[in-house]
Amino acid sequence: MYTERIEMVEVSPRDGLQNEKREVATADKVALIERAIAAGARRIEVTSFVNPRAVPQMADADAVCASLPEREDVTYIGLVMNRRGADRAIATGRIDQLGAVCVATDRFAMANQGQTSDQSVEVASDIIALARDNGLTGQATIAASFGCPFEGEVAEDRVVAMARRLAEAEPVEIALADTIGVGNPAQVARLIAKVREAIGAIPVRVHFHNTRGTGLANVWAAIGAGARSVDASIGGLGGCPFAPGAAGNVATEDVAYMLERAGIDTGLDLAALIETNRWLAGVMDKELPAMVGKAGGFPAPKKETPERTTA
Secondary structure, rough: OOEEEEEEEOHHHHOOOOOOOOOOOHHHHHHHHHHHHOOOOOOOEEEEEOOOOOOHOOOOOOHHHHHOOEEEEEOOOOEOHHHHHHHHHHHHHOEEEEEEEEOOOOOHHHHHOOOOOHHHHHHHHHHHHHHHOOOOEEEOOOOOOOEEOOOOOOHHHHHHHHHHHHHHHOOOOOEEEEEOOOOOOOHHHHHHHHHHHHOHHHHHEEEEEEOOOOOHHHHEEEHOOOOOOEEEHHHOOOOOOOOOOOOEEHHHHHHHHHHHOOOOEEEEEEEEHHHHHHHHHHHHHOOOHHHHHHOOOOOOOOOOOOOOOOO
C-alpha cells in the first residue's frame, strides 16, 4: 500500500514566508535555502514572481535567485501566476521549474490572480508549454482542491476535470492543494484516486495546510492513495494573502519524522531540520508551529558519558 520513498518539496522560502508581516532579509531567505539543501532538500520552491504590491515579502525574487547556490542536484522552483511572472522567472537563468497555479473556484481565482477558474487552467497550461519551450520543466497546482474560503465545498468532479485538462499540457506533475486546511483523510484518498485515474502516468503531488490539525493525517492518506511528492515548510510557517483563514503548512520536520519512523525514506536529516527550525524562529522572532521542532526527535540522540579518571 505504501511506498519506500517520498519526495519532499521544501516550500518555506516562498509559501512559508509570503504571508508573514515581518520583513525577511534576502540574505536570510538565501540562508534558509542553503540550510534546507544541507538538510537534504533537493526540490525547493525558492520564491514567487508576483506583483510586489500584492505580496511584498516576495519583492526580492530576482535578488534571491541571483544568490542561489550553484547545485546540479537541486531543482529550484519559481511560482508564477501569469506570462509576465513566467518571463521574469525564466530571465533569472536560475529557475529550473515553473510552478503554475490554477484555482478550483471562480471567486477564489479572481481574488488570487484576477481570472476565472477556467481561465486559470488555460494560463497554467500556457505556462507549462512556455517552460518546456525554454528548456525548463513545468508543473501545476490546483488550489482550493478540498474547499474554498469563499464558495465552501468544492465538487470533486470539478477538480478531476481540471486535472484532466492540465494533463493535456503534459506537466511533470499535478499538485492538489488544501489551501485553507479543510480536507479530511477520506476525502483526500478519494480525490487522489480519482485524479490519478484521470491523468494516467503523470505523478500527483500534495500540498496541505494544518489549519485544523488534519495536515499529517492527510499526508498519510495521500501517500496511501498514491501521491509520491509532498510539499512541506520548515517550521510549519505558511498561509495565503488571498485566502481568509489560511494558516501554516504541514511542517517539514513533522512530515519527515512521521514518514521516517514509518520506514518511508524522505532523504532528509531530521536533526538538521530541527536546528534550522530554531534558527528560523530567531529570524522570525517567534516560536514556530512545528511540533517536532518543539519536542525533538525520537529516540533522542545519546549523550556521550565522560570517561572516569582516577586521581
